[in-house]
Amino acid sequence: MKFLCVECDQQMAFAERALAGDGTLAATFKCPKCGRVVAMLTNPMETQLVASLGVEIGGRTVPTEPFEMVHANVVTGSLSWSTDAQERLSRVPSFVRGIVKKIYADYAKERGITEITPAIMDTARAELGLEGM
Amino acid sequence: MRTYHQLTDPDRSGLGDQIGAQRQRVAERLAAVRRIVAVMSGKGGVGKSYVTANLARALARMGKPIGVLDADLNGPTIPGLLQVPHTAQPPAIGLDGVKCISMGHFLDEGAPLAFKGPAAESFVWRGAMEASALREFLGDVEWGSLDVLLLDLPPGMQRYSELCDILGNAPAVLTVTIPTPESRDAVRRAMRAAVEHGSELLGIVENMVGGELKGSAGDDLAAEFGTPVVARVPWHPTPETWNRLAAQL
Numbered sequence: 458m459k460f461l462c463v464e465c466d467q468q469m470a471f472a473e474r475a476l477a478g479d480g481t482l483a484a485t486f487k488c489p490k491c492g493r494v495v496a497m498l499t500n501p502m503e504t505q506l507v508a509s510l511g512v513e514i515g516g517r518t519v520p521t522e523p524f525e526m527v528h529a530n531v532v533t534g535s536l537s538w539s540t541d542a543q544e545r546l547s548r549v550p551s552f553v554r555g556i557v558k559k560i561y562a563d564y565a566k567e568r569g570i571t572e573i574t575p576a577i578m579d580t581a582r583a584e585l586g587l588e589g590m
Numbered sequence: 591m592r593t594y595h596q597l598t599d600p601d602r603s604g605l606g607d608q609i610g611a612q613r614q615r616v617a618e619r620l621a622a623v624r625r626i627v628a629v630m631s632g633k634g635g636v637g638k639s640y641v642t643a644n645l646a647r648a649l650a651r652m653g654k655p656i657g658v659l660d661a662d663l664n665g666p667t668i669p670g671l672l673q674v675p676h677t678a679q680p681p682a683i684g685l686d687g688v689k690c691i692s693m694g695h696f697l698d699e700g701a702p703l704a705f706k707g708p709a710a711e712s713f714v715w716r717g718a719m720e721a722s723a724l725r726e727f728l729g730d731v732e733w734g735s736l737d738v739l740l741l742d743l744p745p746g747m748q749r750y751s752e753l754c755d756i757l758g759n760a761p762a763v764l765t766v767t768i769p770t771p772e773s774r775d776a777v778r779r780a781m782r783a784a785v786e787h788g789s790e791l792l793g794i795v796e797n798m799v800g801g802e803l804k805g806s807a808g809d810d811l812a813a814e815f816g817t818p819v820v821a822r823v824p825w826h827p828t829p830e831t832w833n834r835l836a837a838q839l
Contacts, residue, residue: 459594459597459601461591461592461597463591466591466592468597468598468599470599470602471601471602471603480707480708501707501708502708502710502711502714502715505707505708505715505719506714506715506718508707509705509707509715509716509718509719509722510609510718510722511608511612511722511725511726512603512605512608512609513603513608514603514605515602515603516602516603516604516608517608521611521615523726523730524680524696524726524730525726526719526722526723526726527693527696527723527726528696529706530705530706530707530719531693531696531697531703531704531705531706531723532701532704532705532706533696533697533698533701563709566704566706566709567706567707567708567709568706569706
């Protein structure tokens with residue numbers, strides 16, 4: 458992927474990369490002639506696709522570690538629910554409990570969280586807009 | 591407006607260079623491996639891993655340094671077959687001194703392979719993630735000098751295609767089938783794919799012979815592809831069964 462400043466007919470240069478911590482990525486590119494800056498924003502799926510190739514946008518800043526991708530991305534440790542989280546989940550109406558449980562489990566899995574606690578559930582609700590679950 | 595290939599300024603991300611470095615790492619690591627052999631089949635449940643592990647042990651008993659890469663990332667069985675402790679660090683040393691690497695080293699006991707990442711439409715990136723894991727297994731293990739590195743492939747041909755891409759060439763192939771016509775038909779497709787990729791066919795191992803499974807898949811495939819049946823493995827093979835197979839490779 459490259460960026461072209463159409464007005465200047467110049468290839469834009471990579472300037473900065475930022476990881477928001479929510480699975481998204483922002484990378485900025487600057488035109489060396491006019492100074493115009495554009496940002497490329499990728500959604501979690503697109504960010505993951507780049508990560509899965511074992512490459513880093515902006516270039517590597519540290520040498521590759523053995524099994525780097527596997528260590529960073531393979532889920533180890535099964536997901537558990539704390540007693541308080543289980544109790545809270547039990548209060549969800551049974552006809553939607555399964556889907557609610559899956560939403561929290563997916564949220565945890567995407568972030569490498571191994572234990573769901575009420576605090577994690579609160580954070581997930583706020584981030585995912587699940588007030589009332 | 592200029593097109594992609596017309597933009598030739600140096601790219602700080604250097605994604606192409608990063609991919610090139612990955613390939614170089616694999617090539618350097620495997621430089622001391624005399625031969626890479628993929629044990630494959632288009633069919634599941636024919637005993638690929640069982641054949642791989644026992645062939646590796648027989649080769650090792652001949653005094654050769656042997657490695658096994660368990661490329662079945664979702665159903666790793668090589669650590670169990672070679673009796674490698676679950677917590678062993680790769681390359682683990684199994685029965686008869688066989689070195690091995692498996693996704694089983696990285697997973698909790700009984701846990702399925704799962705990757706961190708967005709659950710929605712994970713099929714988009716999961717294949718790339720598995721290919722990257724395979725690349726790390728090839729390039730990050732200190733195999734040392736090996737006479738043969740056996741690659742235990744899962745059913746189907748996707749992992750084989752990934753291997754060809756990562757290695758930069760098509761590995762030699764040892765095909766495993768059971769006697770049934772159903773297995774023959776599935777394995778035929780896999781062998782055709784291997785031939786199209788340019789793999790050398792080392793032969794066919796017909797497994798689970800002499801029991802309830804009827805058919806002549808081994809002979810049929812051997813005649814069709816002009817490659818020998820190098821072993822017919824009974825339900826209760828002896829070490830000599832594997833020694834004879836090892837002597838042919």
